[in-house]
Amino acid sequence: MKLTALIPMLSVSDLKRSIAFYRDRLGFHVINVFGEPEPKWCMIGRDNIKLMLNEPPREEMDTLPLHAKNFQVYYFYPDDVAALHAAWKDDDLAVTDLRVTAYGMKEFELRDPDGYWLWFGQESSEPPTVHE
Known part of the structure; x- marks a missing residue:
């Protein structure tokens, strides 16, 4: 199982403000946007x-402590997410259940020793098993 990218x-x-900043000031372009009627991810x-x-x-942001507002996820793209999940689960690593999302990813997550979220996902055409 090979990791092919980290995002x-x-x-x-x-x-909207963040997209404008990264696009207009830093030269980024929008690849994908998700969420209707108001996008919440890109x-x-x-x-x-x-x-x-x-x-x-917004209601979550208003009640979170500062460190939680600066939430960071490191999203890895393995070439076989199901095999990686099974191997780490067999090795007693504390991984979440494998799920298929409404945004078309088969994924799972875990936390490193310092509490950083590490997510592992692969594009999937399977029907969603969770609706977020």
Whole structure:
């Protein structure tokens, strides 16, 4: 099982403002946007770099402590997410259940010893098993 990419995901307080900043000031372009009627997630890129930006629900942001507002996810793209999940689960690593999301990813997550979220996902055409 090979890891093919790593894309950080940053929580932002205003997705439209963040997209405008990265696009207009830093030269990124929008690759993908998810969420209706108001998008709450996007992937942006420039050259060989990609970032995901996520805007949590406002009520969650208002009640979170500062460290949680700066939520970071490191999203890895393995070539076989199901095999990686099974291997780490067999090795008693504390991984979440494998799920298929409404945004078309088969994924799972775990935390490193310092509490950083590490997510592992692969594009999937299977029907969603969770609706977020």
